[in-house]
Amino acid sequence: MPAPLRDVPDEGIELIKSFEGIPDGDPSTVNIDAYLDPVGIWTIGWGHAIPHKGDFLRGAQNKAVARALYPGGITRAQAETLLRGDLLDTAAAVARLVQVAVDDGQFGALVAFAFNVGVGALGKSTLLRLLNAGDRAGAANQFLAWDKGRINGVLQPIKGLTRRRRAERALFLGEDWRAAATPRGRTTRATTPPPAPRARRPAPRTRR
Numbered sequence: 001m002p003a004p005l006r007d008v009p010d011e012g013i014e015l016i017k018s019f020e021g022i023p024d025g026d027p028s029t030v031n032i033d034a035y036l037d038p039v040g041i042w043t044i045g046w047g048h049a050i051p052h053k054g055d056f057l058r059g060a061q062n063k064a065v066a067r068a069l070y071p072g073g074i075t076r077a078q079a080e081t082l083l084r085g086d087l088l089d090t091a092a093a094v095a096r097l098v099q100v101a102v103d104d105g106q107f108g109a110l111v112a113f114a115f116n117v118g119v120g121a122l123g124k125s126t127l128l129r130l131l132n133a134g135d136r137a138g139a140a141n142q143f144l145a146w147d148k149g150r151i152n153g154v155l156q157p158i159k160g161l162t163r164r165r166r167a168e169r170a171l172f173l174g175e176d177w178r179a180a181a182t183p184r185g186r187t188t189r190a191t192t193p194p195p196a197p198r199a200r201r202p203a204p205r206t207r208r
Helices: 010-020 060-069 076-097 104-117 119-123 126-132 136-145 159-172 177-181
Strands: 042-044 148-151 154-157
Touching (some): 010 076, 010 159, 010 177, 076 104, 076 119, 104 159, 136 159
16 A cells, blocks of 8 residues: 655755755856756756656766756746655655654655655665664664765765765754754854755656
C-alpha cells in the first residue's frame, strides 16, 4: 500500500532554499537564468537540476542548450513552482522508504537530505537503515558522513555540504538548524549563502 502523501514542513523548505540559493546565471536579464553548479550540472531556480536526454545537463560547453531549454529564464514564482514540484516526488519517496513514525522536523530533514543526494542514495544509506531500526541518534549522526562531492572527478569534502549536513542533522534533532549552519567562528548573518553542490545525485526519471 502506498505511503500517504505528506507535505514538506516549511522549515524543511526554508533549509533547502537557504542552501540551494537562487543564483542568476545572467544578471543582465530581467528573469532568473540557468547556471552551472559547483559539480558541473546546469541548474535553475532553487536547485532544479535541468534534465536533458535522460540525464542531467552537464558541462560548460552546454550553456547554449541550457539557455534554449529555458528561453528568457524564469520568474521567482516559477522557481517556487519548480522547487515544490521536485519536492513532491522527493517527499513521496521519503515517506515510502521510512518505516517508522517521524515528526515534521525529522521528515523535513530527510526530504532536504534526499533532495540533495538523491532518493536512491537515501534508500541505500546507513542513515535509513539505522532510522528504520529505531536508532534515531545513530541516524542523526549519519547526516554528517555525506559531506563530499565530485569536483573535477575527485570525491572530496566540501564546506557547503558540511554546513548543510549539520543543518539537516539539527533539524532532525529538533535543534536550531540556522545556528548549526553558521560557519564556526562567525555570527549569524541575514544573508543568503552560496549554493551548496549536490553530493551525489542519480539521473532523473521521466515524468508522465
